[in-house]
Amino acid sequence: RKEVEQDPGPFNVPEGATVAFNCTYSNSASQSFFWYRQDCRKEPKLLMSVYSSGNEDGRFTAQLNRASQYISLLIRDSKLSDSATYLCVVNRGGGSYIPTFGRGTSLIVHP
Amino acid sequence: DAGVIQSPRHEVTEMGQEVTLRCKPISGHNSLFWYRQTMMRGLELLIYFNNNVPIDDSGMPEDRFSAKMPNASFSTLKIQPSEPRDSAVYFCASSWGQPVSGNTIYFGEGSWLTVV
Numbered sequence: 001r002k003e004v005e006q007d008p009g010p011f012n013v014p015e016g017a018t019v020a021f022n023c024t025y026s027n028s029a030s031q032s033f034f035w036y037r038q039d040c041r042k043e044p045k046l047l048m049s050v051y052s053s054g055n056e057d058g059r060f061t062a063q064l065n066r067a068s069q070y071i072s073l074l075i076r077d078s079k080l081s082d083s084a085t086y087l088c089v090v091n092r093g094g095g096s097y098i099p100t101f102g103r104g105t106s107l108i109v110h111p
Numbered sequence: 112d113a114g115v116i117q118s119p120r121h122e123v124t125e126m127g128q129e130v131t132l133r134c135k136p137i138s139g140h141n142s143l144f145w146y147r148q149t150m151m152r153g154l155e156l157l158i159y160f161n162n163n164v165p166i167d168d169s170g171m172p173e174d175r176f177s178a179k180m181p182n183a184s185f186s187t188l189k190i191q192p193s194e195p196r197d198s199a200v201y202f203c204a205s206s207w208g209q210p211v212s213g214n215t216i217y218f219g220e221g222s223w224l225t226v227v
Contacts, residue, residue: 043202043218043219043221044154044202044218045218046215046216046217049215087154089216098156098166098167099144099156101146101153101156103152103153103154104153104154
């Protein structure tokens with residue numbers, strides 16, 4: 001099993017739609033979780049951290065389920081500008097922070 | 112504020128040549144990462160430095176790859192000799208804090224390497 005797994009997509013949705021991505025991780029000792037966004041031919045940039053209690057940033061909501069070892073990202077009222085690849089990041093846990101990236105989920109928002 | 116600075120941005124080289132990629136992390140950051148990204152394998156961690164010391168180099172593909180961090184403001188990733196399968200985008204990233212804190216990682220714009 002890979003350390004961090006994501007559905008590569010692409011998710012093709014109309015403007016205004018709600019879309020959700022999941023990411024599963026294999027190391028139960030992992031402590032830090034993030035979502036990064038990567039635009040085409042650009043570097044990854046932090047979208048948001050994921051906290052145990054769940055957190056929201058505008059149209060974006062992140063959730064963590066430790067029992068099932070997955071994190072999720074919900075995007076409401078999708079915009080054309082949300083089109084990008086969304087990367088799940090999990091630290092390796094066990095007392096060290098070495099960020100492991102998923103391969104990303106591609107989102108295409110169309111008019 | 113200056114972000115992570117990488118050079119060169121683009122490089123095309125012939126198989127067998129030496130390639131050196133350079134990185135200047137964000138001032139004050141004490142962790143530095145080298146990643147490689149390809150369509151097939153996604154973003155892979157090659158090596159991680161903390162306070163200029165290599166902590167984890169298990170992702171370095173083979174002896175042809177080497178990385179150094181002689182001081183807190185400079186790191187290099189060297190490939191010698193280069194092969195076509197090394198063609199990828201190489202990202203350098205940095206962050207601040209102790210390893211367990213899980214702080215934000217900031218990426219450079221990447222070095223796009225093509226080996227022909």
